[in-house]
Amino acid sequence: MYSDKVIDHFTNPRNVGEIEGANGVGQVGNAKCGDIMRISLVVEEDIIKDIKFKTFGCGAAVATSSMVTEMVKGKTLEEALKVTNSTVAEALGGLPETKLHCSNLAADAVHDAIKNYLEKTKV
Amino acid sequence: MYSDKVIDHFTNPRNVGEIEGANGVGQVGNAKCGDIMRISLVVEEDIIKDIKFKTFGCGAAVATSSMVTEMVKGKTLEEALKVTNSTVAEALGGLPETKLHCSNLAADAVHDAIKNYLEKTKV
Amino acid sequence: MKRIYLDHSATTPVDPQVAELMMKYFVDYYGNPSSVHYYGREVRKALDEARTQVATLIGANPAEIAFTSGGTEADNLAIQGAAKAKLKKGNHLITSAIEHHAVLDTCKHLGKNGYELTILPVDEEGIISVDELKKAIRPETILVSIMHANNEVGSIQPIEEIGKITKQQDILFHVDAVQSLGKCSIDVKAMNIDLLTISSHKIYGPKGVGALYIRKGVRVSPLMFGGAQERKIRSGTENAPGIIGFGKACELAGQRMESERAHLTSLRDKLIDGIMSKIDNVKLNGPSGSKRLVNNVNVSINFIEGESLLLSLDMIGVAASSGSACTSGSLDPSHVLLAMGLSHEVAHGSLRLSLGMQNTDEDIDYVLEELPKIVDRLRAMSPLYTKTSC
Amino acid sequence: MKRIYLDHSATTPVDPQVAELMMKYFVDYYGNPSSVHYYGREVRKALDEARTQVATLIGANPAEIAFTSGGTEADNLAIQGAAKAKLKKGNHLITSAIEHHAVLDTCKHLGKNGYELTILPVDEEGIISVDELKKAIRPETILVSIMHANNEVGSIQPIEEIGKITKQQDILFHVDAVQSLGKCSIDVKAMNIDLLTISSHKIYGPKGVGALYIRKGVRVSPLMFGGAQERKIRSGTENAPGIIGFGKACELAGQRMESERAHLTSLRDKLIDGIMSKIDNVKLNGPSGSKRLVNNVNVSINFIEGESLLLSLDMIGVAASSGSACTSGSLDPSHVLLAMGLSHEVAHGSLRLSLGMQNTDEDIDYVLEELPKIVDRLRAMSPLYTKTSC
Ligand SMILES: Cc1ncc(COP(=O)(O)O)c(C=O)c1O
Numbered sequence A, B: 001m002y003s004d005k006v007i008d009h010f011t012n013p014r015n016v017g018e019i020e021g022a023n024g025v026g027q028v029g030n031a032k033c034g035d036i037m038r039i040s041l042v043v044e045e046d047i048i049k050d051i052k053f054k055t056f057g058c059g060a061a062v063a064t065s066s067m068v069t070e071m072v073k074g075k076t077l078e079e080a081l082k083v084t085n086s087t088v089a090e091a092l093g094g095l096p097e098t099k100l101h102c103s104n105l106a107a108d109a110v111h112d113a114i115k116n117y118l119e120k121t122k123v
Numbered sequence C, D: 001m002k003r004i005y006l007d008h009s010a011t012t013p014v015d016p017q018v019a020e021l022m023m024k025y026f027v028d029y030y031g032n033p034s035s036v037h038y039y040g041r042e043v044r045k046a047l048d049e050a051r052t053q054v055a056t057l058i059g060a061n062p063a064e065i066a067f068t069s070g071g072t073e074a075d076n077l078a079i080q081g082a083a084k085a086k087l088k089k090g091n092h093l094i095t096s097a098i099e100h101h102a103v104l105d106t107c108k109h110l111g112k113n114g115y116e117l118t119i120l121p122v123d124e125e126g127i128i129s130v131d132e133l134k135k136a137i138r139p140e141t142i143l144v145s146i147m148h149a150n151n152e153v154g155s156i157q158p159i160e161e162i163g164k165i166t167k168q169q170d171i172l173f174h175v176d177a178v179q180s181l182g183k184c185s186i187d188v189k190a191m192n193i194d195l196l197t198i199s200s201h202k203i204y205g206p207k208g209v210g211a212l213y214i215r216k217g218v219r220v221s222p223l224m225f226g227g228a229q230e231r232k233i234r235s236g237t238e239n240a241p242g243i244i245g246f247g248k249a250c251e252l253a254g255q256r257m258e259s260e261r262a263h264l265t266s267l268r269d270k271l272i273d274g275i276m277s278k279i280d281n282v283k284l285n286g287p288s289g290s291k292r293l294v295n296n297v298n299v300s301i302n303f304i305e306g307e308s309l310l311l312s313l314d315m316i317g318v319a320a321s322s323g324s325a326c327t328s329g330s331l332d333p334s335h336v337l338l339a340m341g342l343s344h345e346v347a348h349g350s351l352r353l354s355l356g357m358q359n360t361d362e363d364i365d366y367v368l369e370e371l372p373k374i375v376d377r378l379r380a381m382s383p384l385y386t387k388t389s390c
């Protein structure tokens, strides 16, 4: 059902955890629907220097979370905002049909964290 | 489906044919319903001296015809009239449920032949 | 005793390759295909492959196949399901007098429950008239159900012609192809078929498995509710080994079709010619030549009754079937033979010999040798037969 | 990798004895049981024996068994069939909130099509209240459908008590015994059951076969029309090898029941105790002791999601299942767990380990060794978990 890449990211998830001194934090989903993704990141000079995730959810949810952190780490905010849920799914070699909606929100979580960073720095 | 006795009587039917100088002939059934039994017999001094059958019908029809000829041959008419379709079926070790009605008319054919004999001799 | 099986239209043996494959899914890969784990995933993959194998044989897409428990369920799902789903559009159904009971009795049931039913007659060869079909169509006609090849007399219906008409008039077209699968080429797209019934145990696959092809976009209401398998069209834990076996049987049938058609046609014609020349007072039921299913022989042998013929054949090791009332499970002989205009008497004496992959020329020789003796013996016993009747 | 199958409630492997027997009927005795000839007769005999084997396991007469394509079809036949046959008497149905979808969705379908439906709630152990059932009965109640043992949490319902009530009030009583067959003793007569659903693939028989017990004198309308097999209740060429395999599986299940009950209960309790003591923030779902199915373990492991738990277990060779939405095929987690009052969050983290004949003490040791590590790893990844949450 899952591609090898999904299984790889599920088994050895990259960048798990929470960054103590994060300057941007985002969260999407809720426990009721079965998926929560939390992203914390450190932005320096418009570049995502560090990023970590914590995820409650199925295999797809964990794998997309892991994949998105790899995809945006070291990128500018502008580049990171171009990464969408579907580009994440693509990078993983596709996801099962039933997983495309509810479990594929990792890019949204990153965008949410960037928004949080931007709001904070605006102030 | 059929008992060994039925198969035996079907494979080696007793008393097949038509008696040239029969003094009683009976027939039941019709080709439409798929079973016809014709009995011809020779009665001498109230005793069935000879009997033969011809039957168009299924295995049960043939076997009951054969069996009934054996059962009544040498018997008095009174005794022969006591042989019923169900005693024939019993003598064969039973018949499949679906065969109990339409294909089990051999005793009726014998009775019909006896009636025919009695009518003839009355005249 | 040598045994010769000539009842392939009733059911076929399972091909050893198919049986072996199924075995694997009984004892090794036995998971529920809905499961997330290894056992489920392995089965899911094999099911997907089976779906493709089945679809390929009839020119469909895998997503258009819904697996069922057999031809009967597929016929019921097609007809009950389409009738229900289309009730807003109309309530008139058309079928033929020679359909299998799975179609005919389902249509008759609907005919007593709010639907209107037209049952088309057939000619003496067992073929419907396309003109009569055209005339039967009404504005409220929602479904035409006509079988591809008849299971008793092997008559092949003008499916392409019907498909053009139903397509033009936007009426659903269901075809029962249980007997033709693997013997006639079927292309649901080219033939404009919306719903097609097939069954595994007639093509050397296991019993208890069938499929309904449902053209993309066509809706049928389910017969059963439950775990929402087969895209909710057919709930119930998938009979995975059965389906996988059916898939393999379809693959093999596709590979063998051409050579089997030649093999069966040659045996069939030899058998028909032999019977007609060796036995008097015999009638071939159904058409001859290309309008006849390649493996079907059906004759009426006058003055004798079908079941006693079958018993006699069985005693010499030959397995066959008959349309006699005694074997039809009802009080009347075959509705197919009656619809073709045969009298009850003649219908009672019908004999179907349906050929298969394993049959040989020697089998036919044996039957042609023995059958006349049996007929003689039974006729000698028959009150209907006199030597002069020929 | 060593593989441990703990998903026997989803499906079981086919017992090698059963598979071997079936093989014979695939390739040697392959006839259609309706046929007059040798091939048909041999199969008919074996079918009759299978019917007796199945009947014996549940205390029924062979003539009261109708074979179907599985539990789902049997549930649908019982409920749709009885509802239709009894419509003159009334139109009210009663079922429970924790039934299998094959029962619940069939009842809900009827509830939208002219019938009235009461869905009884369950307590936190997943058991219905007999008092509430009594209160729900109306003059127009025609059918009560309550499962014997629940497939997710193993709760056993008070079937005897319900049977007394329905008998007294002359209401049909249908019981889905798919999970309890072979694990609890069942006596349809003593329990006053009118209709009982069973399925082969949960007791080491083949998939795609089931049966409905129909008490003598009870009428159900058929779902399908056709060749009038199974006394017209279920048309379609009989899946003879499947039915024969099911019969054998029933015979074996009867012979093994007592020893298996002991074996499974001991493994079950060891597994439950181990999980409860080794992992914090865990909740046992369903009752304990004799009200629980002997082979069922179901726990909610807080802060983690079921499917990722299953994937992690699968990677170490353990096959299990979950009521998480990601595995239920719908957007909501298990309707059973929700009906028992669990929150969505807790239901998402449920894990079902269902034991079988082949499982050993070592299997349980392995799971108890590995599961806590997996839980730790997934909790470390979870935004819901903080070390202090216990
Ligand atoms: C033409 C036709 N339709 C339908 C069926 C029913 O299929 P099944 O036996 O798989 O239920 C059969 C065979 O029995 C058949 O010959």
Ligand SMILES: Cc1ncc(COP(=O)(O)O)c(C=O)c1O
Pocket (backbone or CB within 6 Å): C235, C236, C237, D009, D069, D070, D071, D072, D073, D075, D100, D102, D147, D149, D150, D151, D176, D178, D179, D199, D200, D201, D208, D209, D210
């Ligand atoms: C309680 C219960 N009822 C019905 C079914 C359906 O049976 P089947 O899978 O044979 O269709 C199942 C299993 O899937 C079940 O566990």
